[in-house]
Amino acid sequence: MxxxxxxxxxxxxxxxxxxxxxxxxxxxxxxxxxxxxxxxxxxxxxxxxxxxxxxxxxxxxxxxxxxxxxxxxxxxxxxxxxxxxxxxxxxxxxxxxxxxxxxxxxxxxxxxxxxxxxxxxxxxxxxxxxxxxxxxxxxxxxxxxxxxxxxxxxxxxxxxxxxxxxxxEAWLRAKYGVDGPGYADLALLRGDPSDGLPGVPGIGEKTAAKLLAEFGDLAGIMAALSNRMAKISPAQRKRLDEARDYIAVAPKVVRxxxxxxxxxxxxxxxxxxxxxxxxxxxxxxxxxxxxxxxxxxxxxx
Missing domain, CATH: 3.40.50.1010 (5'-nuclease)
Structure with missing residues (x-):
């Protein structure tokens, strides 16, 4: 314990x-x-x-x-x-x-x-x-x-x-739609005001969970940005693309x-x-x- x-x-x-x-x-x-x-x-x-x-x-x-x-x-x-x-x-x-x-x-x-x-x-x-x-x-x-x-x-x-x-894991999936490692990616994307993490503007908890369900993890989401056929809206693409600098360093902070x-x-x-x-x-x-x-x-x- x-x-x-x-x-x-x-x-x-x-x-x-x-x-x-x-x-x-x-x-x-x-x-x-x-x-x-x-x-x-x-x-x-x-x-x-x-x-x-x-x-x-x-x-x-x-x-x-x-x-x-x-x-x-x-x-x-x-x-x-x-x-x-x-x-x-x-x-x-x-x-x-x-x-x-x-x-x-x-x-x-x-x-x-x-x-x-x-x-x-x-x-x-x-x-x-x-x-x-x-x-x-x-x-x-x-x-x-x-x-x-x-x-x-x-x-x-x-x-x-x-x-x-x-x-x-069952509780996490029911509450957030992710497993344990997925929770770190979810928190990174949505941000956390209590820790001063800005997150990706316009990507809230539900959107982050949907993206993770679709592409598996943060790396999968970012890889999908270069695939025009991937199920990411133009607005989400723009937000994620503009947040690349944050996304590059945030995993080390959040995990x-x-x-x-x-x-x-x-x-x-x-x-x-x-x-x-x-x-x-x-x-x-x-x-x-x-x-x-x-x-x-x-x-x-």
Whole structure:
């Protein structure tokens, strides 16, 4: 089981009232919400391995070089020129180190790699997996990794942490008309405002799905532009032709990396805390109470 940690703690932050606070008054709603989420996942799914994948770099320079608008709207205003500081709620940022410290003390593997996003870590771990993989994320970008043949699916939170939508190839075809790899091409063509991806102007989700159904993949669509008999309207031909520069670089930006240099780590689900003293100290310092206890109980069973 691979956790898209930032996606999940963002959801926890907005799903748990900020009145949930530590003894000193600091908000710990994201911390407690995430711990409850992980406890529920362990209890319901009993994974053999569990990895909390982290954004060591939420906006890698190599992606921005290819598409400068990539996540540009998320960069905080009034920051020094050239620096990429993500605009996040000011009461969330201080909770991230607490989340990391708790995961480390409990013994849940936490992996982030400089110059890569959590998505890329997830893509690399998924490619290396020798058995089924559950990816837990609220980010649709990772739908591209769904692969029934390898037992790779996404568990997508629909409501809070208790209701998850299992996303497999049948669900993707019913919803979008594509399979896992096809989802990356679909996203590339239609664009994604939340990631600052412009897409191809005039090519929406339905049109992109029809083109992919007709020509198989992005390469097939672009090859068809030179075939006057291909079923592409004049307007679509013009739009795709004008977007060639974008289409040439976008796949590297949209598709998750599969070759991230990962550090050595132990992904095994811990039964008991790695550092019991640190767990006790963190529980007391941050008032983690029932949330941390629920996670420890879930791990023991």
């Amino acid at each position: 691979l956790l898209d940690s930032a996606s999940l703690y963002f959801r926890a932050y907005f799903g748990v009232p900020d009145s949930v606070r530590a003894p000193d008054g600091s908000p710990v709603n994201a911390v407690r919400g995430l711990l409850d989420f992980i406890a529920r996942l362990v209890q319901d799914h009993r994974p053999d391995d569990l990895v909390a994948c982290m954004d060591a770099d939420w906006r890698p320079h190599w992606r921005v070089e290819l598409i400068p608008s990539y996540k540009a709207h998320r960069v905080a205003e009034e920051v020094p020129e050239g620096s990429d500081i993500e605009e996040v709620p000011d009461t969330l940022s201080p909770q991230v180190p607490v989340i990391e410290a708790v995961l480390d003390a409990v013994g849940i593997a936490r992996v982030g790699v400089p110059a890569y996003e959590a998505d890329d870590v997830i893509g690399t771990l998924t490619g290396r997996a020798t058995g089924p993989v559950d990816i837990v994320t609220g980010d649709r970008d990772l739908f591209q990794l769904v692969d029934d043949g390898r037992g790779v699916r996404v568990l997508y939170p629909v409501k809070g942490v208790g209701t998850l939508q299992p996303v497999d 998750v990396a599969s070759d991230v240099p990962l550090p050595d780590f132990d992904p095994a689900l811990p039964r008991t805390p790695r550092d019991p003293d640190a767990v006790l100290a963190l529980a007391e310092r941050w008032g983690l109470g029932g949330s941390l206890q629920r996670l420890l109980t879930a791990l023991q069973h």
